[in-house]
Amino acid sequence: MTSPLLTPYEGPRMKLRNRIAMAPMTRGRADDATGVPHPLTRTYYAQRASAGLIVTEGLWPHVLGKGGPGVPGLVTDAQVAGWREVTETVHAAGGTIFAQLWHVGRMTHPLNLPGGATPLAPSPVRIEGEPIYTGEGDVEHVTPRAMTTAEAEATVADFAAAARNALRAGFDGVEVHGANGYLVQQFLAENTNRRTDRFGGSRAGRLRFALDVVEAVAAEVGAGRVGLRISPHNPENEIAEEDPQGTYRALVDALDPLGLAYLHVIERGAYEALSDLRPRWSGTLIGNFNGPDPTSQEAGEAAVAAGLADVFSFARHFIANPDLPARFATGAPLAAPVRSLIYGGGGEGYVDYPAAPPPQPINTEHPAANAPAYD
Numbered sequence: 001m002t003s004p005l006l007t008p009y010e011g012p013r014m015k016l017r018n019r020i021a022m023a024p025m026t027r028g029r030a031d032d033a034t035g036v037p038h039p040l041t042r043t044y045y046a047q048r049a050s051a052g053l054i055v056t057e058g059l060w061p062h063v064l065g066k067g068g069p070g071v072p073g074l075v076t077d078a079q080v081a082g083w084r085e086v087t088e089t090v091h092a093a094g095g096t097i098f099a100q101l102w103h104v105g106r107m108t109h110p111l112n113l114p115g116g117a118t119p120l121a122p123s124p125v126r127i128e129g130e131p132i133y134t135g136e137g138d139v140e141h142v143t144p145r146a147m148t149t150a151e152a153e154a155t156v157a158d159f160a161a162a163a164r165n166a167l168r169a170g171f172d173g174v175e176v177h178g179a180n181g182y183l184v185q186q187f188l189a190e191n192t193n194r195r196t197d198r199f200g201g202s203r204a205g206r207l208r209f210a211l212d213v214v215e216a217v218a219a220e221v222g223a224g225r226v227g228l229r230i231s232p233h234n235p236e237n238e239i240a241e242e243d244p245q246g247t248y249r250a251l252v253d254a255l256d257p258l259g260l261a262y263l264h265v266i267e268r269g270a271y272e273a274l275s276d277l278r279p280r281w282s283g284t285l286i287g288n289f290n291g292p293d294p295t296s297q298e299a300g301e302a303a304v305a306a307g308l309a310d311v312f313s314f315a316r317h318f319i320a321n322p323d324l325p326a327r328f329a330t331g332a333p334l335a336a337p338v339r340s341l342i343y344g345g346g347g348e349g350y351v352d353y354p355a356a357p358p359p360q361p362i363n364t365e366h367p368a369a370n371a372p373a374y375d
């Protein structure tokens, strides 16, 4: 039986060769001074172009949204030119590629920012636990500065400008990163949004920034080229959402009429986001599970077969298996990545994971030839 992940997908605004998306993954290999992608980034994504959809690693729409060393941007002409080479290579390989727009808000450090700037966030709520990785190693978080209303509006405009740059760079669309405790989710969550202006103060206020960003980006590039990634109730990066059902139902209800390319839902934690939100979303839904182990083929298949998602995204398995869809099709074993080479560096641990060898034809004339060789 063909895996449901391997069947083509044709939704309201998305047509994909299969239902396997490569989920966004930061790899930290851009030139840290310029934010231009590494020359091998085009090879890395082209090797993975058999995914129905590639969503790039997060790209900053403003340098104050940069989360760590080697994170690329989508602001300058040089960055756009670098990404154009990536999209051309992926398209030549038959792939579809969206750029993820990622502003980290409080999840950065003056050591990661130009001029030692203080990170901006909805409210001055500091991360107390895990230290943050910088060019000078792991350090304690600083207290972020609350954006003024004008700064929040300017940041909305930064997302729209980056989306415009994405089209200049040849991307098929953009995904707004509204997940995993970064800026957009910091506005959505009760514990990180203590504002009293129109970007806070009530549920409608907490939703405002996400809605403004998506609407501004859609006005710039067309709603059919815009996806939004959310991770309801995900406690990552010290987010505490008191009422994920209320928040995300309201968000999805407000967004559904816009006709976006897709909604990308990460399910993690007690709230069953996929089953709760699927019936409220009439467009394409991409599912993702973020558990301690890389999501298995079977888990993605079950979600698609149950109608909880149209497409399923995989991250960690794509690191060492550039031909993941082919391996799902043939049952070829999955390779494990070298953990120390995930972030930063060059081609090693990036573009040197081979595709699986093609399955050997069975020799029916000389069955002994099929026996494994031990010498």
Ligand SMILES: Cc1cc2nc3c(=O)[nH]c(=O)nc-3n(C[C@H](O)[C@H](O)[C@H](O)COP(=O)(O)O)c2cc1C
Pocket: 023, 024, 025, 026, 027, 056, 057, 058, 100, 102, 177, 179, 180, 229, 266, 288, 289, 290, 291, 293, 294, 295, 313, 314, 315, 316, 317, 342
């Ligand atoms: C190395 C690495 C980098 C990641 N970077 C991003 C990112 O830039 N943006 C994002 O939305 N999620 C990011 N994620 C989360 C993944 O997209 C995904 O949600 C998570 O790994 C669960 O999927 P999996 O079980 O298939 O790995 C990252 C995950 C990993 C392992």
